Amino acid sequence: MFESLRFPVIAAPMAGGPSTPELVAAVTGAGGFGFLGAGMLSPRVLAEKIAKTRELTDEPFGVNLFVPGKPSDADLSGHQERMAAEASRYEVEPGTPTWDDDSYPAKVDVVVEQRVPVVSFTFGLPRPEDVRRLHEIGSKVIVTVTKPEEALEAEKAGADALAVQGFEAGGHRGIFKDDPDSPTGGEIYGVLAALRLIKGVTELPLIAAGGLVHGADVAAVLAAGAVAAQLGTAFLRADEAGTQPTQVKALAVADRKTDITRAFSGRPARGLVNRVMTELSAQAPSAYPELNNLSKPIRAAAAKADDPEAMSLWAGQTYSAATDGPAAEIVARLRDEARAAVDRAAKLI
Numbered sequence: 001m002f003e004s005l006r007f008p009v010i011a012a013p014m015a016g017g018p019s020t021p022e023l024v025a026a027v028t029g030a031g032g033f034g035f036l037g038a039g040m041l042s043p044r045v046l047a048e049k050i051a052k053t054r055e056l057t058d059e060p061f062g063v064n065l066f067v068p069g070k071p072s073d074a075d076l077s078g079h080q081e082r083m084a085a086e087a088s089r090y091e092v093e094p095g096t097p098t099w100d101d102d103s104y105p106a107k108v109d110v111v112v113e114q115r116v117p118v119v120s121f122t123f124g125l126p127r128p129e130d131v132r133r134l135h136e137i138g139s140k141v142i143v144t145v146t147k148p149e150e151a152l153e154a155e156k157a158g159a160d161a162l163a164v165q166g167f168e169a170g171g172h173r174g175i176f177k178d179d180p181d182s183p184t185g186g187e188i189y190g191v192l193a194a195l196r197l198i199k200g201v202t203e204l205p206l207i208a209a210g211g212l213v214h215g216a217d218v219a220a221v222l223a224a225g226a227v228a229a230q231l232g233t234a235f236l237r238a239d240e241a242g243t244q245p246t247q248v249k250a251l252a253v254a255d256r257k258t259d260i261t262r263a264f265s266g267r268p269a270r271g272l273v274n275r276v277m278t279e280l281s282a283q284a285p286s287a288y289p290e291l292n293n294l295s296k297p298i299r300a301a302a303a304k305a306d307d308p309e310a311m312s313l314w315a316g317q318t319y320s321a322a323t324d325g326p327a328a329e330i331v332a333r334l335r336d337e338a339r340a341a342v343d344r345a346a347k348l349i
């Protein structure tokens with residue numbers, strides 16, 4: 001699937017703005033591969049972004065979809081109260097904590113109609129008919145997994161490759177089931193441990209993700225058997241990324257820790273620690289997308305006020321080592337660093 005790449009680096013799907021057609025085209029043009037993040041987009045806007053990507057590049061690209069879960073039966077009232085206090089700081093009303101399916105079936109129709117060459121799924125397994133329809137048109141199916149059990153399920157569901165996400169990763173964890181009693185949603189593995197364990201249960205091609213920001217990191221996961229490295233945070237400050245400006249500023253200052261929280265969306269996700277994460281993470285229930293809908297107006301108002309303290313600043317653990325600049329330069333730097341790292345390691349072995 002990625003054999004034709006000049007350099008097996010993938011710009012990870014990043015919903016909520018960062019993944020733009022321009023970023024996909026720039027990374028592809030530099031010899032890598034890019035994904036559009038379709039999560040939280042309407043089917044119409046997704047179709048527009050696919051069309052725009054095709055205007056900018058003739059190369060294949062991918063689209064990523066959020067697989068919907070089930071409505072939460074958790075008691076949300078405490079979190080609603082705490083979020084109401086946050087909302088009042090910005091003089092907005094909190095959103096309504098409703099469940100929705102993110103228009104998943106309609107977006108599957110879009111990627112099938114548009115014959116998107118690679119479609120990846122996170123938060124769960126695609127339906128059997130989704131896999132069948134995509135395979136019928138020659139598209140490849142990728143499923144994000146975080147542990148061997150999920151890898152086995154994804155293989156059974158017909159995945160052509162797996163995106164193996166380590167706990168270092170920025171953004172939402174791709175876990176199929178969120179254990180509400182665990183702050184991270186269940187047992188978590190670093191990317192090298194996840195690769196090792198998942199290689200033990202499947203021969204599917206593995207794409208490694210989580211904390212990879214330097215060429216040496218890319219070389220490390222390729223040496224560990226991945227077919228490609230998928231980087232999100234490394235591209236968040238790229239010129240072509242659509243990352244919210246307040247988040248770009250926060251990422252440029254290496255003085256925050258990252259942590260995993262349910263406070264913004266109800267689903268474990270890694271981001272820069274801010275006030276909402278510090279104050280609301282401990283009691284945040286497992287309820288995605290209910291809490292995401294609840295916090296939406298607050299996050300938007302904080303962004304408008306240029307205040308990072310109530311925004312979801314999704315980023316991986318190594319964010320401080322990521323750089324700004326044109327995406328093509330970031331890819332070229334990664335390639336040079338990867339080659340140097342391999343030479344260095346070869347001398348030691």
Ligand SMILES: Cc1cc2nc3c(=O)[nH]c(=O)nc-3n(C[C@H](O)[C@H](O)[C@H](O)COP(=O)(O)O)c2cc1C
Binds near residue numbers: 015169172211
């Ligand atoms: C801002 C942001 C948004 C993300 N959105 C998505 C998404 O829409 N779909 C998805 O599968 N993964 C998403 N991820 C996770 C990435 O696919 C990937 O696992 C992660 O970026 C890898 O870790 P890194 O950020 O340290 O490179 C997102 C990550 C970030 C940082």
